[in-house]
Amino acid sequence: MACKKNATCACKAAPKKAKTAVAAKLPTQHQELLAWVKDFAKLTQAKDVVWCDGSKREYNELCDLMVKGGVFTKLNSKKRPGCYLARSHWSDVARVEDRTYIACANKEDAGPNCNWIEPAELKQTMTGLYKGCMKGRTLYVIPFSMGPVGSDIAKIGVELTDSPYVVVNMHIMTRVGTKVLKQLGAHGSYIKCLHSIGSPLKAGQKDSTWPCAPIEKKYIAHFTETAEIWSFGSGYGGNALLGKKCLALRIASFLAKQEGWLAEHMLILKLTSPEGKSYNIAAAFPSACGKTNLAMMEPKIPGWKVETIGDDIAWMKIKEDGRLWAINPESGFFGVAPGTSMDSNPNAMRTITKNTIFTNCALTDDGDIWWEGMGVPAPAHVINWKGEDVTLTVNDQGKKVYANAKGEVGPAAHANARFTAPATQCPVIASNWEDPAGVPIDAFLFGGRRPTVIPLVNQAKDWTHAVFMGSAAGSETTAANLSQIGVVRRDPMAMLPFFSYNTADYLLHWLTMPLRTDPTKLPKVFFTNWFRKDEKGFMWNGFGDNARVLKWVCERIEGKGKAVETAIGFLPTPDAIDMDGYVDAGRDAACLKATMEALLSVDVEGWKSEVAAVQDSYKKFGARMPFALTAKLAEITKALEAAK
Numbered sequence: 001m002a003c004k005k006n007a008t009c010a011c012k013a014a015p016k017k018a019k020t021a022v023a024a025k026l027p028t029q030h031q032e033l034l035a036w037v038k039d040f041a042k043l044t045q046a047k048d049v050v051w052c053d054g055s056k057r058e059y060n061e062l063c064d065l066m067v068k069g070g071v072f073t074k075l076n077s078k079k080r081p082g083c084y085l086a087r088s089h090w091s092d093v094a095r096v097e098d099r100t101y102i103a104c105a106n107k108e109d110a111g112p113n114c115n116w117i118e119p120a121e122l123k124q125t126m127t128g129l130y131k132g133c134m135k136g137r138t139l140y141v142i143p144f145s146m147g148p149v150g151s152d153i154a155k156i157g158v159e160l161t162d163s164p165y166v167v168v169n170m171h172i173m174t175r176v177g178t179k180v181l182k183q184l185g186a187h188g189s190y191i192k193c194l195h196s197i198g199s200p201l202k203a204g205q206k207d208s209t210w211p212c213a214p215i216e217k218k219y220i221a222h223f224t225e226t227a228e229i230w231s232f233g234s235g236y237g238g239n240a241l242l243g244k245k246c247l248a249l250r251i252a253s254f255l256a257k258q259e260g261w262l263a264e265h266m267l268i269l270k271l272t273s274p275e276g277k278s279y280n281i282a283a284a285f286p287s288a289c290g291k292t293n294l295a296m297m298e299p300k301i302p303g304w305k306v307e308t309i310g311d312d313i314a315w316m317k318i319k320e321d322g323r324l325w326a327i328n329p330e331s332g333f334f335g336v337a338p339g340t341s342m343d344s345n346p347n348a349m350r351t352i353t354k355n356t357i358f359t360n361c362a363l364t365d366d367g368d369i370w371w372e373g374m375g376v377p378a379p380a381h382v383i384n385w386k387g388e389d390v391t392l393t394v395n396d397q398g399k400k401v402y403a404n405a406k407g408e409v410g411p412a413a414h415a416n417a418r419f420t421a422p423a424t425q426c427p428v429i430a431s432n433w434e435d436p437a438g439v440p441i442d443a444f445l446f447g448g449r450r451p452t453v454i455p456l457v458n459q460a461k462d463w464t465h466a467v468f469m470g471s472a473a474g475s476e477t478t479a480a481n482l483s484q485i486g487v488v489r490r491d492p493m494a495m496l497p498f499f500s501y502n503t504a505d506y507l508l509h510w511l512t513m514p515l516r517t518d519p520t521k522l523p524k525v526f527f528t529n530w531f532r533k534d535e536k537g538f539m540w541n542g543f544g545d546n547a548r549v550l551k552w553v554c555e556r557i558e559g560k561g562k563a564v565e566t567a568i569g570f571l572p573t574p575d576a577i578d579m580d581g582y583v584d585a586g587r588d589a590a591c592l593k594a595t596m597e598a599l600l601s602v603d604v605e606g607w608k609s610e611v612a613a614v615q616d617s618y619k620k621f622g623a624r625m626p627f628a629l630t631a632k633l634a635e636i637t638k639a640l641e642a643a644k
């Protein structure tokens with residue numbers, strides 16, 4: 001109905017009638033939620049508000065909308081049915097750690113591993129940024145559940161966003177829509193997640209294919225004490241899909257500390273022996289250690305089976321039986337594409353054959369995607385992640401590279417190009433991966449990329465030792481030579497980018513787990529290192545051969561498995577790892593035997609430096625560092641002295 005004032009007035013609708021119609025269609029009776037959405041729509045001046053129902057129809061409509069707007073390219077439906085490619089702005093390709101903030105009342109509670117800002121100050125700054133930021137855009141309300149809807153470990157969040165890319169990715173990565181609102185009811189509690197790409201549209205202005213705000217205006221903020229997430233300026237992955245790192249790690253680990261559970265950066269896999277006994281293993285590794293590969297591994301030992309429960313995050317609670325039960329709070333994989341191949345991760349390759357969103361991959365002439373390390377020949381011509389035509393040429397060093405029309409060379413896919421794929425499509429997804437009760441965890445693995453010193457596998461002697469191991473996790477960047485420890489970027493429990501409170505308090509929280517249950521019911525803990533090197537290169541094959549180490553882990557859980565007690569933990573005897581059928585083309589039998597001995601022995605001098613380096617990494621926490629860990633350091637140092 002036209003406005004009576006004049007024919008061109010924007011208020012075309014008849015207010016009274018529309019109000020009744022909207023009221024009748026209210027998606028929820030949750031008054032506080034409705035008011036919060038209304039207030040944010042008003043602040044951001046969004047053009048309209050859409051409540052996401054989580055349906056396939058909604059997903060398809062948004063994908064079509066993005067194809068029309070040039071945001072998505074639909075891939076060849078014969079080669080990749082139901083798949084799309086998005087290219088981000090060149091400045092919006094990864095998480096922005098230096099623009100990621102923890103806002104709590106006391107700076108010391110955030111500690112040296114968090115970027116702290118005073119909450120009121122940050123809210124004022126960000127409210128200023130949110131003002132009018134959705135002009136010309138739709139505000140989508142995404143009710144989502146982290147974990148199976150209704151699970152006693154799951155949590156509900158609601159993300160308000162102006163990015164349809166975020167909506168469709170959230171559809172894959174979380175459980176979205178009406179079923180979540182139903183679970184929430186009229187009074188349920190939920191985590192408030194605000195997100196805007198920070199790029200309002202003026203009337204008549206043509207939209208870009210990846211609108212976002214400049215870096216200095218990007219904020220990924222966590223108000224831990226009120227469990228709120230405010231994100232501004234980025235449309236990418238962990239900056240924008242707020243269920244993932246922001247909620248499932250930062251906010252959840254803060255809540256977990258208060259409520260006595262664990263929210264960890266861990267994959268969960270189910271390993272079944274030839275006898276049919278299953279073990280659930282959760283593992284925390286820093287980035288670039290192949291978490292997704294391990295979670296979907298094809299074991300190289302006959303009869304053993306790996307099934308996936310999760311590839312990134314585990315939420316764990318002690319249940320009545322005294323054991324730690326875990327769920328994967330996500331429902332999809334947001335994996336790094338480059339390097340994923342039929343060799344490195346065949347099950348990931350099978351997962352992404354359909355219904356997958358690719359971001360910043362290269363587009364081939366036949367409408368498929370390509371990336372470096374895909375294990376298929378590089379096409380002569382592709383459109384690279386920046387949207388440029390590039391052709392394969394040979395550079396001065398005789399290396400094949402992609403060059404654009406100006407002769408500039410660069411990778412075809414961005415190094416952090418991603419795939420977003422539904423977990424249900426993984427051929428080895430465990431049948432019980434969505435069990436609301438979770439799965440009982442038998443073992444934890446910690447690890448890192450350590451070319452020197454650290455053995456292939458090492459079992460913790462007790463829980464404090466286990467926490468010490470987790471605190472020492474990290475990856476080596478450069479090693480001066482093979483007998484020395486290089487520069488290790490310590491990444492305690494692989495949580496460094498995801499801490500939302502003081503790391504010393506976080507380690508203390510871990511240390512208290514045996515007080516919450518019968519300590520014998522807690523998982524057995526191991527430190528693994530697939531990345532040791534010698535003059536011949538990698539000393540261990542990794543990938544499917546890692547199942548040999550996992551087999552020993554299972555034997556240890558059973559109280560079997562041959563091991564020697566050393567100063568640093570229980571190491572397998574050199575014959576304890578099943579090496580039947582293991583092949584390393586560069587090493588004959590004698591060399592392999594020597595390699596295994598080196599991989600499974602204590603490098604006493606190297607370990608002294610390692611322990612000193614870990615001690616050094618504790619210094620920045622001062623007296624807040626739990627004494628139990630310092631004492632454990634002293635105990636290991638003493639044992640190393642004695643081992644000389």
Ligand code: SAT
Pocket residue numbers: 094095236237238239244245287334
């Ligand atoms: O970009 S995300 O944070 O979602 C993923 C990652 O960093 O591994």
Ligand code: MN
Pocket residue numbers: 265312
């Ligand atoms: Mn991760």
